[in-house]
Amino acid sequence: MVTDLLKDLIIVGSGPAGASAAKIAANNGLDVLLFDKEEFPRYKQCGGALGARVTNIIPAKDIEELPSVRKTHGLCMISPSQKHVAKFYREGHNGYFVSRIHFDNYLHEKALEAGAVFQQERVLTAKYIDNGIKVKTKNATYNSRLLIIANGFYSRLPAMFNFPQVTDSEYIGLSLNSESPIPEKTLDEYFGEKRLTTIFLGLAKNGYGYVFAMKNRLNIGVGGTQKYVKNIKQLYSDFVKLVKDFYGIKKLSLNKPRGYRSPFYKPMKKAFTDRVMVAGDAAWMINALTGEGVYYALVAGKFAGETAVEAINTNDSSAQFLSKYNERWMESFGHDLNKYASPLRKMFFKSNKRMELAVKMAKADEKMIKTLTETITNSITCEEGYKRILKRAPISFIKGIFS
Ligand SMILES: Cc1cc2nc3c(=O)[nH]c(=O)nc-3n(C[C@H](O)[C@H](O)[C@H](O)COP(=O)(O)OP(=O)(O)OC[C@H]3O[C@@H](n4cnc5c(N)ncnc54)[C@H](O)[C@@H]3O)c2cc1C
Structure with missing residues (x-):
């Protein structure tokens, strides 16, 4: 099937970057087709820690209504020998722990409420046509004037427009995590009512283990860079044992862990070309110190959506025009990640x-x-x-x- 109808904007991926772009673009009158290979609600491998600045983009009230959410009250860092534990409870707003099942579904619904049309299909290829972009799925092709690529680090679409790829295993994060439902009372008992961002250092070179207790779900994970982590399954099972010993937990029923790769470097320098913008993990927008990416994906998605609106309204989708998108996210967080996140990581890891x-x-x-x-x-x-x-x-x- 060929859908010749020319949409204003196709967005591939309805995670934080894609859903955020879709909401802005549809709210401002663009004809938006939003693709995701998954049916929503869907789970995305993640610790579920939302950094404090997420409320610059999403109203705190909305996040606090999500069923698995719990506020973060500070930090607990455990040294490699476990001899030293540094703990700090900070007054005020420090972000949240929330399941990505709930958070991403909220974002996805906001995009649809704004008028974006959802198409549950895996996008296989994308290429230029005379007047725009042609996107191909297993059963159909779709055309649009602009494309936002927001389908995560595994995306093959950026390479189809000659964007660079991360190939050095030193800069590819490898992690294994599980998120499991556990009664709120049990989590309060072990982790305290005031939940902390808890990080165990030194499990692998360049990596760490984390324990994020949401309201009624426990997220445990280990990770490092692909170059140094040799047996991630062993690392994970050793870590679960360590967590149980550390907190004196006798029985812990955890869901089967799943592995995932993510960029652990610096964002792409140039995340745009003619008629195309790349946002979120697909453009490596991750904090190399913490592995946090949701906040950056939301911000980049917002800027990509806004720039798409301006491009369609002025009938200019040239690379020169879309460079505004790059200027915006670079100024907002790109320079900060480029210049300071990696040195911070080096400083500690x-x-x-x-x-x-x-x-x-x-x-x-x-x-x-x-x-x-x-x-x-x-x-x-x-x-x-x-x-x-x-x-x-x-x-x-x-x-x-x-x-
Ligand atoms: C183990 C782990 C723990 C993490 N913990 C945290 C954390 O605690 N806090 C934090 O801020 N960040 C964390 N991150 C990073 C965070 O998950 C990402 O930065 C964030 O999800 C990026 O959002 P995104 O919208 O760019 O991509 P994604 O969230 O990956 O969304 C991409 C979407 O595209 C869809 N898709 C993929 N391919 C296709 C296709 N071909 N066609 C159609 N749809 C497609 C997917 O189904 C998905 O819905 C973690 C990552 C990992 C791996």
Whole structure:
């Protein structure tokens, strides 16, 4: 089947980036066709930690109504030897833990309410045609004037428009996680009513384990970069044992873990070309310190949607016009991730010795653990976190950063 009707905008992927773009574009009158291979609600492999700045994009009230949501109250960092534990409860807003089943379904429904039309199909290819873009699925082809690629890190579509690919295993994150329903009372008992962003350092070179307790679901995961993580299944089962011992949990029924890859580098420098914009994981928009990507996907999706509206209204979908999209996300978070997230990661993840030292240092210095809490929960930018840490850290810690 060929659908010759020329849509204004096709968006591939209805995760945070795609749904956010679809909502803005449809709200502003564009004729939007939104593809996802999955039926919604669907689960996406994720820790489900939403950084504090997510409420710049999504109203806090809406997030707080989601069934699995729980507020984040601060940070707990455990050193590689587990000898040092640095904990900090921070007043005010620090973000949330929420299942992606609920969060993404909320975003998807908002896009449809705005008027985007959903097509549940896997997009196989996309290419230029005279007056726009042709997108192909197993059973049909669809045409549009503009395309937003937002279908995650595994997407093959960027390569079809000559965008670069991440191939170095040092920059590809590999993780295994499970999210399991557990009664709220049990989670309160083990993790406290005030939930913390809990991170176990030193499980693998360049990686960590995390425990995020939502309202009534527990998300446990391990990850590192593909280059250094050799047996992720073993790493995960060792980590579950460690978590049980650490919290004194006798029985823990967890769902089967699933693996996933994600970009652990810097965002693409140029996420646009003629008639095409790339957003979210498909454009590697991930914080290399924390692995957080939802906030950046939402922001990029919003800018891609806004730029699409302007391009259609001015009848200009040239690369030159779409470069506005790049300027917007770069200014909002791109420069910050490019310049400061990787150095922060190096600062902490270089070796187990450094991680041990970092937790010891944070435990002994309230201002330091506060800064780390604010950096990791995305309450402040990476730049601010980096500068504050450099100012505060003892000389012995700073020396190691540059050696
Ligand atoms: C284990 C793990 C833990 C993480 N934890 C966190 C965390 O705690 N906090 C955080 O902020 N980030 C976390 N991230 C990163 C976060 O999941 C991503 O950055 C975020 O999901 C990116 O959103 P997106 O919209 O770009 O892509 P996605 O959320 O991946 O959405 C892409 C969508 O495209 C669809 N799709 C894929 N291919 C096609 C196709 N060919 N045709 C049609 N549809 C298609 C998919 O079904 C999906 O719905 C984690 C990642 C992993 C792997």
